[in-house]
Amino acid sequence: MKNKKRILTSLAVTALLLVASISYILLSDRDSYQYYTGLGSGLSISEDDQRLAFSYYQDGREAIYVSEANGKNAKKVTKPTKGQHRDPEFSPDGSKLLFLSRNAEGIQSLFITDQDGNNLKKLSSDAQHVSEAIFSKDGSQIYFSSMPAKDFKEWEAGTDEGFDLFSVDLDGKNLKQLTDDNRLAMESIALSPNGKEILFKDNTDLYNFNIEKEEVSFSKFTKLMPSEPFYLTLSPKSNAAAYTAVSKESKNSSLFEYELFLKNLENGEITRLTNLEKAVVSPVFFHSVDKILLLEHTNWPQDPNKFKLMTVNLDSKKTSEISLDLPASKASSVMMQAVDYTINSWTIGLLYFILLFLLTLYMKPKKVFLPSFISLAIAVLSIAASIIVAAMVDPWMGIGVGMMSVGMWLCTLASFLFAFGIKFYRKKA
Numbered sequence: 001m002k003n004k005k006r007i008l009t010s011l012a013v014t015a016l017l018l019v020a021s022i023s024y025i026l027l028s029d030r031d032s033y034q035y036y037t038g039l040g041s042g043l044s045i046s047e048d049d050q051r052l053a054f055s056y057y058q059d060g061r062e063a064i065y066v067s068e069a070n071g072k073n074a075k076k077v078t079k080p081t082k083g084q085h086r087d088p089e090f091s092p093d094g095s096k097l098l099f100l101s102r103n104a105e106g107i108q109s110l111f112i113t114d115q116d117g118n119n120l121k122k123l124s125s126d127a128q129h130v131s132e133a134i135f136s137k138d139g140s141q142i143y144f145s146s147m148p149a150k151d152f153k154e155w156e157a158g159t160d161e162g163f164d165l166f167s168v169d170l171d172g173k174n175l176k177q178l179t180d181d182n183r184l185a186m187e188s189i190a191l192s193p194n195g196k197e198i199l200f201k202d203n204t205d206l207y208n209f210n211i212e213k214e215e216v217s218f219s220k221f222t223k224l225m226p227s228e229p230f231y232l233t234l235s236p237k238s239n240a241a242a243y244t245a246v247s248k249e250s251k252n253s254s255l256f257e258y259e260l261f262l263k264n265l266e267n268g269e270i271t272r273l274t275n276l277e278k279a280v281v282s283p284v285f286f287h288s289v290d291k292i293l294l295l296e297h298t299n300w301p302q303d304p305n306k307f308k309l310m311t312v313n314l315d316s317k318k319t320s321e322i323s324l325d326l327p328a329s330k331a332s333s334v335m336m337q338a339v340d341y342t343i344n345s346w347t348i349g350l351l352y353f354i355l356l357f358l359l360t361l362y363m364k365p366k367k368v369f370l371p372s373f374i375s376l377a378i379a380v381l382s383i384a385a386s387i388i389v390a391a392m393v394d395p396w397m398g399i400g401v402g403m404m405s406v407g408m409w410l411c412t413l414a415s416f417l418f419a420f421g422i423k424f425y426r427k428k429a
Helices: 002-027 149-153 220-224 334-342 345-362 370-392 395-428
Strands: 038-045 051-058 061-068 084-090 096-102 108-114 128-135 141-148 164-169 187-191 197-202 205-210 215-218 230-234 240-246 258-264 270-272 280-285 291-297 307-313 319-321
Touching: 002 345, 038 280, 038 291, 038 307, 051 084, 061 096, 084 128, 096 128, 108 141, 128 149, 128 187, 141 149, 141 187, 187 230, 205 220, 230 280, 240 280, 258 280, 258 291, 345 370, 345 395, 370 395
Parallel strands: 038 084, 061 084, 108 128
Antiparallel strands: 038 051, 051 061, 084 096, 096 108, 128 141, 141 164, 187 197, 197 205, 205 215, 230 240, 240 258, 258 270, 280 291, 291 307, 307 319
């Protein structure tokens, strides 16, 4: 009798913990950057090579910072209250900065500010999701890639809308759509040296947009590029391109490593610049020295991404770290971080199995398999639910439900084995 009471108490506690854990995961913000302090992924260099712009997280809030080229005298430029500020871009004269502000739904808006943070202004409309932006050669206009925000939210479920080029004045006036192609992607946007064309990447192909004629054409650079370049960026004179690609030695491994490569667009020569055995992101050419600024993803492929700011010399291939004097974390969130770390899918799986284990112990001999059969029915229903959710709501959510159902199947199998063991033991007894 006492054993039955202990099992009932354990059942109640386990069920309560399981419900609480599931509720916490469903209702809480599971953003891996929620408590993060460290560098973001966007970089920019002023045309005189004297200043760097980058984003930095402090206790989960991402803002734009500016420092000297050696990393000293880092200053916070923007003060976000809701969105995350990222991907800064210097104006040609270095007096202004473009940046993107990302909201909780992943929608990014375009802003401009003075390099000291004054005269902040939003340039894109609320109906747009902006992916990248650059200044015109004279700094009087901004060109950016964008798609409808409502369609971006439905991107993974499928939509006919895509990315197009837009232009806008510095004061936010004269917003104009330049293309109507609905492209799958519009990345690595760059201005030609003469300022008359905009280069962009759509998947693996490169295109030119003639600003005066407002025409898109296939770029000659496409044939000069490798099959899968990432973080493609052109040198200031467009005579070389830097990009990241999977290193030769990691192609047959379980974890790809992305190193930095340089291609001479005049003679076709390709030079490997790094051997970091991690992942390189966001390479940017300096304007007057033969160096590239980059970020080394030191904990690749984990989240949140931890970056180290580096430079690489194009001649010697020597890499050097730039030390930044940036604010440390000041929030006392150790307890909440511990809760976040403890409550995860493994916790739910363990609690679910313990619940089945206790129910099996509590059942009478003739009903010892009942918990396992109930769990089997729930697992079958969850498989069906994952297919419906993936087709009608969100593919990634469907995958998440599917992974949960796989865990339930494993727990159900273990429960059946345990029930067989209990039945066999009771017969022997």
